[in-house]
Amino acid sequence: MDIFIEEVNETNFEAWLMMGLDLWPDYTRSRLSEILVEVLESEKEKAYVCRTETEYAGFINVSIRFDYVPGSRSSPVGYVEGLYVKPHLRKRGIAQRLLRKGEEWASSKGCSQIASDVELENEHSYNFHRQIGFEEVQRVTCLIKDIS
Secondary structure, X not given: OOOEEEEOOOOOHHHHHHHXXXXXXXXXXXXXXXXXXXXXXXXXXXXXXXXXXXXXXXXXXXXXXOOOOOOOOOOOEEEEEEEEEOXXXXXXXXXXXXXXXXXXXXXXXXXXXXXXXXXXOOHHHHHHHHHOOOOXXXXXXXXXXXXX
């Protein structure tokens, strides 16, 4: 299967948005569209989609973070904000190719490291990250309380 990595643009925006709704189902289409437009307009963020001969298969959103990133020993740090491959196309190297593209972009922006995060219950994503060379540096449970 031939796969092609493209920077997100007007032509593939809709496909990126639809895959984004699969990854982040708590967002409305309208709100996620607003967020993704902001990504496209940002100089500190980049997005790429992967397509096969017949369909869009996945995407990666990467950013540059200047604040502290757990486990990092440099600044700035590239950060995987979102990485998604359609379920029926997984385990074909698509996520690895997308990640490589994100790493290339981060490196071109002066980063020597790239970081990511995974929700504690997402064992599939955790295992993928570990298999491609990420090492675990911290586990966190975030809490919030309303005050009056």
